[in-house]
Amino acid sequence: MASAISAQGLEKTYGELRAVDGLSFDVEEGTIFAFLGPNGAGKTTTVEILEGLRRATAGEVKVLGLDPWKQADALHHRIGVIPQEFRFFDKTTPREAIEYYATLFDKKADADELLRKVELTEKAESYFDTLSGGQKQKLGLALALVNDPPLLFLDEPTSGLDPHARRAIWEVIKEAKRGGRTVFLTTHYLEEAELLAERVAIINHGKIIAEGSPEEIIREHGTADRLVLEGPPALADHLAKTLGLPVHRENGKVVIEMSDKRDVARALEEADRSGLGWTSVSTARDSLEDVFVRLVGRMEEGVVRSGR
Amino acid sequence: MNARRTYADFKVFSRSYLRNKVALFFTLFFPVLLILLFGEIVTSSNTTVDLTVQNLDGNTNVSAQFLAALNHTGVLSLSFVPPSAGNLSKYMAAHDLTAGLVIPAGFSQAYLQKKVVSLVLYTDPGSPSTTGVVQGAVGGVVNYFNLNASGAHPIVQVTGEDVGSQVYTYLDYLTPGLIGFSILTSPMFSMVNIIAEYKKERIFKQISLTPLTKAEWLTSKILWYFILTFIAAFIIMGVSYGVFNSHVTLTLLALPFLFVGPLLFVALGMIAGAVAKTPESAAVIGNLITFPMMFLAGTFFPVQSFNPSLQAVAHVLPLYYVIDGMNNAMILHNTGQALFDLAVTSVIAVIFFIIAILVFPWREE
Numbered sequence: 001m002a003s004a005i006s007a008q009g010l011e012k013t014y015g016e017l018r019a020v021d022g023l024s025f026d027v028e029e030g031t032i033f034a035f036l037g038p039n040g041a042g043k044t045t046t047v048e049i050l051e052g053l054r055r056a057t058a059g060e061v062k063v064l065g066l067d068p069w070k071q072a073d074a075l076h077h078r079i080g081v082i083p084q085e086f087r088f089f090d091k092t093t094p095r096e097a098i099e100y101y102a103t104l105f106d107k108k109a110d111a112d113e114l115l116r117k118v119e120l121t122e123k124a125e126s127y128f129d130t131l132s133g134g135q136k137q138k139l140g141l142a143l144a145l146v147n148d149p150p151l152l153f154l155d156e157p158t159s160g161l162d163p164h165a166r167r168a169i170w171e172v173i174k175e176a177k178r179g180g181r182t183v184f185l186t187t188h189y190l191e192e193a194e195l196l197a198e199r200v201a202i203i204n205h206g207k208i209i210a211e212g213s214p215e216e217i218i219r220e221h222g223t224a225d226r227l228v229l230e231g232p233p234a235l236a237d238h239l240a241k242t243l244g245l246p247v248h249r250e251n252g253k254v255v256i257e258m259s260d261k262r263d264v265a266r267a268l269e270e271a272d273r274s275g276l277g278w279t280s281v282s283t284a285r286d287s288l289e290d291v292f293v294r295l296v297g298r299m300e301e302g303v304v305r306s307g308r
Numbered sequence: 309m310n311a312r313r314t315y316a317d318f319k320v321f322s323r324s325y326l327r328n329k330v331a332l333f334f335t336l337f338f339p340v341l342l343i344l345l346f347g348e349i350v351t352s353s354n355t356t357v358d359l360t361v362q363n364l365d366g367n368t369n370v371s372a373q374f375l376a377a378l379n380h381t382g383v384l385s386l387s388f389v390p391p392s393a394g395n396l397s398k399y400m401a402a403h404d405l406t407a408g409l410v411i412p413a414g415f416s417q418a419y420l421q422k423k424v425v426s427l428v429l430y431t432d433p434g435s436p437s438t439t440g441v442v443q444g445a446v447g448g449v450v451n452y453f454n455l456n457a458s459g460a461h462p463i464v465q466v467t468g469e470d471v472g473s474q475v476y477t478y479l480d481y482l483t484p485g486l487i488g489f490s491i492l493t494s495p496m497f498s499m500v501n502i503i504a505e506y507k508k509e510r511i512f513k514q515i516s517l518t519p520l521t522k523a524e525w526l527t528s529k530i531l532w533y534f535i536l537t538f539i540a541a542f543i544i545m546g547v548s549y550g551v552f553n554s555h556v557t558l559t560l561l562a563l564p565f566l567f568v569g570p571l572l573f574v575a576l577g578m579i580a581g582a583v584a585k586t587p588e589s590a591a592v593i594g595n596l597i598t599f600p601m602m603f604l605a606g607t608f609f610p611v612q613s614f615n616p617s618l619q620a621v622a623h624v625l626p627l628y629y630v631i632d633g634m635n636n637a638m639i640l641h642n643t644g645q646a647l648f649d650l651a652v653t654s655v656i657a658v659i660f661f662i663i664a665i666l667v668f669p670w671r672e673e
Contacts, residue, residue: 081514083514090324092320100316104313104519
C-alpha cells in the first residue's frame, strides 16, 4: 500500500534545542497512525512540519506526495486539521463556520450533514464562545472534514473532554477511516491509540523509541502475560519450584509470569496437585499504557535509546 | 488574491464585529459622545464679558448712543445699576462683580460742548482677561466718540474676516479631528488585540491551513475598517451639522483620507500586534502608539495652538497628516496642502502595509 506520509531523518532545531531529532516513519494510506509521547516530546512540532506550518531543519518529508513546506498551498486543499485546543472566532456560529470554510476551500459542504455527523445539530446557531470544550472540538472536527480530505491530522482531539464527548469523536474518526481516509493522530490517551490505531509510534525527546502495531509494541516491550491465583503464600513457593517459571506474590495474590499459553493449564494442574487450595484465577497482560510508561521511564534513566 | 475568499472572510469578520457591542460602542458611538460633550462645553461657555454700568447722566441722547455703541461691540453684556445704588466700586465689591463703568453726570453736555470729561472704569486685577476685553471695548468706543467730536474720520481701518472668509468655530475643527480619532482608534485597538489574541489562541495557524492567504485576510480587515470609518464619519458629521450647525463640507478631496487613513492604522495595528509577545504587551505597545497621537495630532486641539516643540512632535505623527489633510479639504479648502497631506499619508500607509505583511506571523520558519 502506498504511503500517505513518509518522513526520513526529520530534524527541527531551535538553537541548541533539538525538538525533533532524526525521525523516520511511514504512514500507509487508509490507516490510523497514532503518535504518542509525553509533553514536550516533539509531537506538535512534528505534526506542524507535516502540515506545512513549520520548516524542517533537515530530513526528507512527503505528505500525499507533496513537500509540505514548499507545496503548502496545494497540500492544504487535501488535508483536514484539528490543532490542539481548537479555537475559532468567538461570535461565529458552527453553521457560519462551516459555510466560511466551504467558501475558502471552494467546496459545496452540507452543513446540516456535517453538524449531524459530529452531534452538533442543536448548537448550529450558537456562538462559538458559548460552546463547551467538547462541542468546540466537535466543530473543529467538522471543519477538518469540510474539504473532504484524504488525510486528517488530529492533534490531541479529545484532550480534556468528558467520556461521552471522547466516544463521539472516536466514532467520527472510525467513520473517517471506513471512508478510506488516513488519520494521523497525536494523543495523550494510550487507550485511545490502542483502540483506534493500526500503527503507533512512541516519541520522546524528539526520537522514536518504539514503533509498530499496539500488539507488536506490547509484545516487544511489555512484560510476560501473567496468571493470577488467590491462594496461600506456600502456593507461590510450590509453583516456583515445580513450574520453573518466575512466580511472586503481589497484593496477597500469587502471580505467575508465563512464557507460553500452555503454561496456564500446567499452572492450574500444579495448583490442584499441591492441595494448598486456591479460590480464584485471572490473567493479566501489559497495556500500551504500561509499556509507554515503562519505555519513557527507562529512556529518562538512559536505558533505552532511539529505536529508529 | 481571490475575491470569493476575501469576501467570505470579510463576512465572517464583520458579523463577529457587529455582534460585539463593546467594539461597536467605541467605534460608532464614542466619537459621537465626544463631539456632544465638547460641543456642549464650547456652546455653553459665555463668550461675552459682563459690564455693570451706572449712568449718572440721566436719559440723554449722547449717553444712550454711547451705551448702544458699547452693546454693538458684541463682546460686552451690559447690566445697569441706578444712581441710587451709591458708589459703584462698593456696589461691585458687595455683589462680586469684576467690571463696572460710571458715566458721570453732565457727560452729554460736556461732550456736545467738546469739554474734557472722564468716564470711570473699574476692573478686577484678579481677572486679567476680563479686564483686557473691557478696556479694549470701552477704549474703542471712546476713540470713536473722540474722532466724531473732533470731526475727523478714521484713516486706518480693520476689516474683520475669519479664515476662509467664513466664521469657523472650534466645533468645525473638532469634526475632522474626531473623524481622525475614529480612523486611529478603531483599527488600532482592534487589530492590536486581534493579532495578539489570534497568535495566542493559534487561530492564525488554523486559518493558515486553509487556502486563505495573508493578503486576503488583511484586505478583508481593511475593507471592513473602510466601511466603519465611512459610517463613523457620516455620523460625526451628521451630529456636527444637525446639533451644532457646523460649517464643515465633505469635499471629494476629503474622501481619500477615509480610505488611506484606515489602511495606515490597520497596518500599524498589525505591526504592533505582530511584534508583541503576549496580548498584555500588545495592549501596552498599542497604547504607547495611540495615546500620543490621540492628543498631539490635532484631534481635540489645533496643533497651531501648541508650543513649537510639541508642534515638532505632532509633525512626526502619521495621524497629524490625516487630520491636517481633512482640515484643509473640509474647512480651509486649501487643495495644495490637502494633496501634500494625502501624499504623505499614502506613502506612510504603503510602507506600513509592506512592513505589516513582512512581520505578520502566518507560518514559522
